[in-house]
Amino acid sequence: MTAAFIRVYDSYWYVLGEEVRQFEQEFSAFNQVSNTVGVANGLDALVLALQVLGIGPGDEVIVPSNTYIATWLAVTHVGAMPVPVEPEPSTSNLDPTLVAKAITPRSRVIMPVHLYGQACRMTEIMALAAQHSLYVVEDNAQAQGAAFAGRLTGSFGHVNGTSFYPGKNLGALGDAGAVTTNDAELARRVQVLRNYGSQQKYYNEVTGYNSRLDELQAALLRIKLQQLPDWTRQRQQVATWYNQHLADIEALRLPAIAEGATHVYHLYVVHTAHRDALQQHLMGQGIGTMIHYPVPPHLQKAYANLDLPAGKFPIAEKLAATCLSLPMWPGMTEEHVAIVAAGIRSFELQILSK
Incomplete structure (x- = not known):
């Protein structure tokens, strides 16, 4: 560089x-x-x-x-x-x-x-x-x-x-x-x-x-372009580890890939009805996550003139309310993934005990 x-x-x-x-x-x-x-x-x-x-x-x-x-x-x-x-x-x-x-x-x-x-x-x-x-x-x-x-x-x-x-x-x-x-x-x-x-x-x-x-x-x-294919393989490996470590958590929907498509995992996004509480729980354990994206475009103030009220696009609204991007970067190890998965499992136990 x-x-x-x-x-x-x-x-x-x-x-x-x-x-x-x-x-x-x-x-x-x-x-x-x-x-x-x-x-x-x-x-x-x-x-x-x-x-x-x-x-x-x-x-x-x-x-x-x-x-x-x-x-x-x-x-x-x-x-x-x-x-x-x-x-x-x-x-x-x-x-x-x-x-x-x-x-x-x-x-x-x-x-x-x-x-x-x-x-x-x-x-x-x-x-x-x-x-x-x-x-x-x-x-x-x-x-x-x-x-x-x-x-x-x-x-x-x-x-x-x-x-x-x-x-x-x-x-x-x-x-x-x-x-x-x-x-x-x-x-x-x-x-x-x-x-x-x-x-x-x-x-x-x-x-x-x-x-x-x-x-x-x-x-x-x-x-960086010279490194991109290798970085992509690393992202895909991290996603595979996530899929393995999170597979049996029923309250969590993992990424699905359409037939014929490949995924380069710019983000590893899961969905759960308890998104906000899970994010706070993970933050308390030192695990940062992000929400991509919390408000669909039709509900942004910038597009109020289109008069597209809440409920007009229920799938987009549900995805926005339940999505959570887990840590993902080239070089992330399986140990890192296991720590995130353990944090999610500990949250799941809290929810089930209530």
Whole structure:
């Protein structure tokens, strides 16, 4: 990491230089796509993806009812309408059968989110999109390296967005993101938009943005990208240990994986009706957990104007009320997992004794 920092510092070129070009090529090879365009963050990646497809006012974009709000914000920022669809309760991912029912004459895009690191059922989603002449924009922020039917997430959609926020499986040391696509013309348009709408300095073709992946973050991501496959294997091993140590706890629902999907475990999320009490119990034992995400987008104040009251999307609301992310990181040992499992078991005994 230090060598990469020095290399960038000594180059005297800090924006859209050789490090970004090299990272874009290397991430394209990793993600099995023709084009990667580095941008400032994951939200910008989704906004630019929608914009180059011409999505705007009057258009509808099908989104999951349970996701991080950035998915919805991207739709709002281009002036389109987010149309929430409930997930499969078992996987927390978008349910293709419900997507089909949500398609209207105003639908333009399906935006699946590979939540927590598990690939959505992309074969069915792509078939629906083709049947109804819709675009697909994957939100791949949590799932770099996951696959469905042997094909990597972030390579299915017409144009896709991903995030390299520090907490992601492939994280920068600050905000960073990228757009991936197999369409060279769409990639070119994103390149123009990310740089003030310009291909040549001081000559602006369109009203663009300042959304550029900087050289330092690109250099650091190039190093970490080399480690990502190994880190993914370690995350999957930790998940296997969790599955083994938690298998017989009836009050706890463990992650389920759809047939044909792989999971890279950005998060290891369990569900329980006693979520808040369990979180406090584990905290008392020095075990930190997190809730991803406590409030679904339709219940956020930011989307009060859509008039989507509590009860409108019961699956998303139930998942939000019961989800708990257990500790998960590359290098976590089985001993660490056993400590977390013991803490959960001690809580279970407390509940059963009442």
